[in-house]
Amino acid sequence: MYENVPDEVDNVIVTGKSGAGKQPRIDVLVEEYGLEQLSTGDIFRSYLGEFDGYGYDGDISQFWDEEKEEFVADDRIAEEIGTDKEEVILGLKAKYFVDRGKFVPDRITNQLFDSYFGKQDYSDQVLDGYPRTVDQADFLLDLVEEKNTKVDFILWVRNTDEKIIARTTKRRICPECGEVYHLKYDPPEDGKCADCGVEVIQRSDDTEEKIRARLQEFKDKTKPMIEYLDGKIPIAEVSGHLEEFTPENVRKSVMSSLEELYE
Ligand SMILES: [Zn+2]
Incomplete structure (x- = not known):
């Protein structure tokens, strides 16, 4: 159904800013290629x-x-x-x-x-959160060569700082069951978890200060890593933001970005 994309892969890297929306894209690759998430x-x-x-x-x-x-x-x-x-x-x-x-x-x-x-x-792994720096990328390149395997491609999930901040600072979580709410898209009624009836809270990681620190770390360390691997491993870019978020749209956007890469 998707033209020219590889049928099988050894390993892939999924990278992007923290909060860019990597997990749904990782899920697509896990399913499409029978990989595990590392x-x-x-x-x-x-x-x-x-x-x-x-x-x-x-x-x-x-x-x-x-x-x-x-x-x-x-x-x-x-x-x-x-x-x-x-x-x-x-x-x-x-x-x-x-x-x-x-x-x-x-x-x-x-x-x-x-x-x-x-x-x-x-x-058979989707590498998630590794490599995060140029040194780690260098280590990985040597390692896969030594072990006679490879990283087939990098999927770079793109998103703007503004969208990431808007999404993560409005995230709330139930301290009992871990259910995730969003003040705008999925607001908890009366500020309470629908299942547990307890007040939802903001995770300490989701404050604007913490998010900005993670975004800065991406700029300082991970962006140079991606630039370093550019030309050594094929890179497909996909938007972490969809006008209409459905599993089918996520799949389509990931697979089309691979089609474009392997055209
Ligand atoms: Zn709950």
């Missing part, structure tokens, strides 16, 4: 879970070399905490930054990504 958030949760589950309760700051700004050797960590399980050690490294509310350095994110992607045989 999200950075899931990777972090997975390794943090491994570490927490292991139950080490000593001080993890001893494994960070303040002077060199890197972790001590893995075998030293393994000896100290009593296991050489890669997942646990990676979880410890992730926890070090998450606990301190610090930005996770690219080389740690790359390690976590590599390990997780490897469990999926480096294929």
